[in-house]
Amino acid sequence: MYGLKSDVALDLPSKYYSLEGYEKGVARWCPGCGDHAVLTNMQKLLREKQLDPAKTVFVSGIGCSSRFPHYMNTYGFHGLHGRAFPVAEGVKFRRPDLDVFVVTGDGDCCSIGAGAWIHAIRYNMNMTVLLLNNEIYGLTKKQASPTSRIGTVSNTTPDGSILPPLSPVQTTLGVANASFVAQTADWNPAHMYETIKAAYEHKGFSFVHIIQRCPIFQGALVDEQVSNKDAMVYLENENGITVSEEIAKTFKNKFNHNPSDLSEARNLAMDTEKVHMGLFYQDKNAPCYDDYGASNLGYTVEQKEEALNKELDKYAI
Amino acid sequence: MSDSTETKEMPATKNSKAIKIDEHIVEIVSDSGEGAQKCGVSFAAISAKMGNGVWTVEIIPAEIQPPARSRAGASGIRIRIGTKEITNSGNEADLVIALNEQVPYGRIDQKAYKEGTVMLLESKWATDASDVIQNKYAEALADFKSRGYNVIEIPMEVECLKIVKNARKGKNMFVLGMLCYIYNRGIDKGETQIKNIFRKKSDAIINSNIELLNAGYQWASINLDFQYDIPVVNSGRDMVVMNGNEAIGLGVLASGMEVCSMYPITPATSASHLLADVFKNSGGLVHQAEDEIAAVGFAIGSSYAGKTAVTITSGPGMALKTEFLGLATMAEIPLVVINVQRGGPSTGLPTKVEQGDLLSTLYGQPGDAPKIVMATSTIEECFQFVILARKLAESFRTPVYILTDANLATGQQPFPRPKIKKDWFAPPIDQSLWKGDVRPYEWDDTTGMSKRPIPGQPGGQHTLTGLAHTKEAHVSYNPDENQESSELRSRKFASFQKTLKPPTINGADKGDLLIVGWGSTLGAIEEAVGIAQKEGIKVSSIHLRFLSPLEPGLKEIFQNFKNVMTIEINYSDNNENPQFSESNKRYSQLSWILRARTLVDVDCYSNVEGQPLSPKRILGVIKKKINT
Ligand SMILES: Cc1ncc(C[n+]2csc(CCOP(=O)(O)OP(=O)(O)O)c2C)c(N)n1
Numbered sequence: 001m002y003g004l005k006s007d008v009a010l011d012l013p014s015k016y017y018s019l020e021g022y023e024k025g026v027a028r029w030c031p032g033c034g035d036h037a038v039l040t041n042m043q044k045l046l047r048e049k050q051l052d053p054a055k056t057v058f059v060s061g062i063g064c065s066s067r068f069p070h071y072m073n074t075y076g077f078h079g080l081h082g083r084a085f086p087v088a089e090g091v092k093f094r095r096p097d098l099d100v101f102v103v104t105g106d107g108d109c110c111s112i113g114a115g116a117w118i119h120a121i122r123y124n125m126n127m128t129v130l131l132l133n134n135e136i137y138g139l140t141k142k143q144a145s146p147t148s149r150i151g152t153v154s155n156t157t158p159d160g161s162i163l164p165p166l167s168p169v170q171t172t173l174g175v176a177n178a179s180f181v182a183q184t185a186d187w188n189p190a191h192m193y194e195t196i197k198a199a200y201e202h203k204g205f206s207f208v209h210i211i212q213r214c215p216i217f218q219g220a221l222v223d224e225q226v227s228n229k230d231a232m233v234y235l236e237n238e239n240g241i242t243v244s245e246e247i248a249k250t251f252k253n254k255f256n257h258n259p260s261d262l263s264e265a266r267n268l269a270m271d272t273e274k275v276h277m278g279l280f281y282q283d284k285n286a287p288c289y290d291d292y293g294a295s296n297l298g299y300t301v302e303q304k305e306e307a308l309n310k311e312l313d314k315y316a317i
Numbered sequence: 318m319s320d321s322t323e324t325k326e327m328p329a330t331k332n333s334k335a336i337k338i339d340e341h342i343v344e345i346v347s348d349s350g351e352g353a354q355k356c357g358v359s360f361a362a363i364s365a366k367m368g369n370g371v372w373t374v375e376i377i378p379a380e381i382q383p384p385a386r387s388r389a390g391a392s393g394i395r396i397r398i399g400t401k402e403i404t405n406s407g408n409e410a411d412l413v414i415a416l417n418e419q420v421p422y423g424r425i426d427q428k429a430y431k432e433g434t435v436m437l438l439e440s441k442w443a444t445d446a447s448d449v450i451q452n453k454y455a456e457a458l459a460d461f462k463s464r465g466y467n468v469i470e471i472p473m474e475v476e477c478l479k480i481v482k483n484a485r486k487g488k489n490m491f492v493l494g495m496l497c498y499i500y501n502r503g504i505d506k507g508e509t510q511i512k513n514i515f516r517k518k519s520d521a522i523i524n525s526n527i528e529l530l531n532a533g534y535q536w537a538s539i540n541l542d543f544q545y546d547i548p549v550v551n552s553g554r555d556m557v558v559m560n561g562n563e564a565i566g567l568g569v570l571a572s573g574m575e576v577c578s579m580y581p582i583t584p585a586t587s588a589s590h591l592l593a594d595v596f597k598n599s600g601g602l603v604h605q606a607e608d609e610i611a612a613v614g615f616a617i618g619s620s621y622a623g624k625t626a627v628t629i630t631s632g633p634g635m636a637l638k639t640e641f642l643g644l645a646t647m648a649e650i651p652l653v654v655i656n657v658q659r660g661g662p663s664t665g666l667p668t669k670v671e672q673g674d675l676l677s678t679l680y681g682q683p684g685d686a687p688k689i690v691m692a693t694s695t696i697e698e699c700f701q702f703v704i705l706a707r708k709l710a711e712s713f714r715t716p717v718y719i720l721t722d723a724n725l726a727t728g729q730q731p732f733p734r735p736k737i738k739k740d741w742f743a744p745p746i747d748q749s750l751w752k753g754d755v756r757p758y759e760w761d762d763t764t765g766m767s768k769r770p771i772p773g774q775p776g777g778q779h780t781l782t783g784l785a786h787t788k789e790a791h792v793s794y795n796p797d798e799n800q801e802s803s804e805l806r807s808r809k810f811a812s813f814q815k816t817l818k819p820p821t822i823n824g825a826d827k828g829d830l831l832i833v834g835w836g837s838t839l840g841a842i843e844e845a846v847g848i849a850q851k852e853g854i855k856v857s858s859i860h861l862r863f864l865s866p867l868e869p870g871l872k873e874i875f876q877n878f879k880n881v882m883t884i885e886i887n888y889s890d891n892n893e894n895p896q897f898s899e900s901n902k903r904y905s906q907l908s909w910i911l912r913a914r915t916l917v918d919v920d921c922y923s924n925v926e927g928q929p930l931s932p933k934r935i936l937g938v939i940k941k942k943i944n945t
């Protein structure tokens with residue numbers, strides 16, 4: 001299967017994985033940090049999908065949010081600041097049998113990792129990406145990030161930051177071959193759950209922007225975000241992300257957006273007054289670079305030997 | 318005509334028997350696009366097939382689109398052929414074919430010619446429509462003669478136009494015909510070669526090229542009054558001929574690796590070009606990443622997931638990969654890193670040779686980042702070392718670096734056809750059950766080695782991290798744990814070093830001078846040392862393949878020589894020049910390492926002229942050292 005030799009693919013007796021089966025250790029994030037909710041939801045998703053922990057890989061960069069893989073009982077790669085994407089791509093390239101998740105922060109993805117991010121969108125490899133955006137550098141203790149809004153007072157911008165924030169959703173929608181772009185928030189776990197589930201089910205680079213609270217360094221912002229119910233807009237559509245009626249009712253504003261409409265998606269992403277929750281854009285037919293990666297798996301030693309001999313013939317004298 | 322006294326350089330009189338010589342250096346120089354390299358490679362292949370030793374090196378113009386007929390545009394090839402094995406590109410050329418009178422100046426700048434060099438010069442420029450060109454031609458001709466070159470003007474264009482409409486596209490085969498005559502190669506050999514190189518082309522093209530070949534041969538036999546004979550010794554072995562980058566590409570195939578993740582950079586790119594072409598039909602793929610950081614990150618991801626990958630680059634790319642390379646050491650991820658070195662720092666000399674990345678390879682990462690570093694010194698080693706590198710990377714759970722350089726990248730040399738072994742190819746990814754009680758970094762106290770769980774192995778789940786970590790792969794800030802894990806990561810290389818043999822000594826094991834080299838200078842050093850030994854100088858040499866960990870027994874070897882010096886192609890201060898003295902001299906890169914390792918006062922000769930070191934230059938260095 002998947003080009004792996006049959007004699008190495010181990011047949012495990014079918015086994016039910018409980019929630020505990022995906023948990024590892026006690027998360028060391030601050031109390032009230034939005035990352036906790038994402039972790040819990042992710043463990044639930046893996047249980048619902050009954051993913052084999054041995055065949056699941058979480059790749060992250062560096063930051064508070066990038067500690068995520070340490071709390072999952074799967075394989076994890078907690079690598080370098082800003083460099084989660086290339087590693088995840090390399091993992092997936094010749095291993096279509098692995099489920100790959102990327103967890104990254106706003107500094108990790110949108111600042112130091114911006115180049116790799118743009119290209120990861122374009123490669124459109126089958127992986128689920130969670131950008132945990134607290135609009136601040138958490139781990140290094142409160143520096144403005146590219147997503148911090150104008151006027152953010154931080155240790156490197158004591159007089160308030162002066163540049164407009166970069167919108168991760170808008171940026172992703174601007175890149176060729178974007179195939180799944182959604183937005184959710186950590187304080188609406190039910191919506192977040194449906195969003196990451198839809199992301200996991202999409203084949204391609206599923207980008208989920210999670211607005212995430214940092215009570216320590218962005219305390220004021222947290223209150224504003226959570227309490228400002230006027231700003232939140234639920235994107236509803238039969239092809240979008242659907243939450244239970246109960247949850248849908250909690251949204252004051254709703255907007256019917258067809259996720260195949262890229263230019264409307266872009267307009268919504270540029271709206272700085274409103275926060276749209278749900279699926280901005282999906283293209284199920286965008287080419288995936290991992291199809292290329294898996295295009296010639298499983299050559300035998302004999303085939304490789306023959307190919308090498310053929311090449312050597314060309315240089316024979 | 319020069320009045321050189323070396324009989325070897327004197328053309329024989331017409332119809333006399335060909336002059337017997339041991340070896341010759343031929344250059345073909347032209348504007349780029351005139352097919353000089355195709356001609357030279359064919360001539361080299363014909364010679365190698367007959368049983369001559371051969372080394373070819375491309376002459377690469379300094380710019381991509383240099384103006385026609387310019388010094389900067391000198392493009393072409395040098396072919397050194399001899400009765401015995403040829404290991405380097407040699408000293409000055411013996412015979413030059415120049416398709417215009419300006420390109421030789423690009424080579425004269427590099428001291429490639431000498432008094433007595435025979436120069437066969439395209440004469441069409443003498444009657445060019447432009448006065449300016451006519452004058453330039455006349456000036457150059459006079460200048461070449463005054464430099465003592467033995468210039469013979471040849472109407473190549475005129476002769477070719479008798480056969481083809483566009484002589485620019487065919488003159489190279491006319492030249493090949495001339496070379497076949499001059500070096501007694503037999504016209505049939507040339508014809509076979511043409512049929513081979515144009516095998517994908519139409520009969521019409523093949524025939525017109527054969528016609529051109531014959532025309533060149535005929536013209537030379539009627540008009541030239543000399544011929545050379547370089548006797549052949551047939552080894553009777555199956556041989557292949559290729560350049561260093563091709564050898565690396567094929568080495569990757571042979572190593573069983575399936576992923577090459579790279580970003581284009583001269584002079585490394587051609588290895589990936591070859592792979593892009595042939596990899597897909599042998600179960601591998603090239604990934605061209607968005608930059609070198611992503612390229613190595615991708616390779617590391619692939620390796621981590623069980624497919625040990627290679628990343629191929631040159632100096633500036635190495636600089637960008639640094640942080641990830643530290644991660645590979647820290648998290649103990651197998652990886653093969655190939656650095657085809659060029660001149661540095663910064664963008665430096667992109668197409669020229671330098672051995673300037675040794676120290677940055679060894680010490681480029683923050684903190685202590687031990688690793689295995691090898692350097693190839695022949696084309697054959699470019700092939701073999703890649704196979705070895707993957708094995709070492711996986712056995713020792715480490716990045717393995719191969720340093721080659723621009724000289725090997727484009728240098729061509731025949732070597733015995735590799736006998737393929739099945740165990741070169743990587744086994745399938747281990748997906749067996751991971752033994753529950755074995756931790757992901759279960760370092761062996763004695764050897765420092767450990768086995769790694771690969772994604773997909775049930776029970777092996779852990780989160781790898783670049784942070785300091787315990788045997789469980791847990792992040793650790795504990796002072797003892799960091800000290801211990803650092804020591805264990807170092808210990809595995811000490812264990813590996815115990816398996817290495819001391820280098821073999823070329824020459825006597827005691828004497829007045831020991832030369833120490835590494836990388837592409839092997840052939841030139843041994844040739845120079847051989848000449849010096851014949852002259853009675855008590856000099857020997859060793860050539861290192863493993864730079865980290867360093868091969869054992871060096872101090873013991875050094876102690877038997879009055880002087881030890883390295884010869885390298887990288888920068889060092891010369892104490893004869895202002896401000897430099899023993900208290901501030903910056904030594905060449907290998908000599909720093911050897912001084913620290915052995916506490917022997919190892920001297921050095923090195924330069925950054927961007928040229929392969931010639932045996933003559935090295936001989937001069939040896940004599941100077943012996944006499945001081
Ligand atoms: C090359 C490099 N530069 C800088 C750092 C320091 N650093 C670690 S995390 C971080 C920012 C993290 O911010 P973000 O990605 O938003 O994650 P958060 O902590 O907010 O979750 C920085 C600058 C580093 N580890 N590596």
Ligand SMILES: [Mg+2]
Nearest residue numbers: 105106134136
């Ligand atoms: Mg952040």
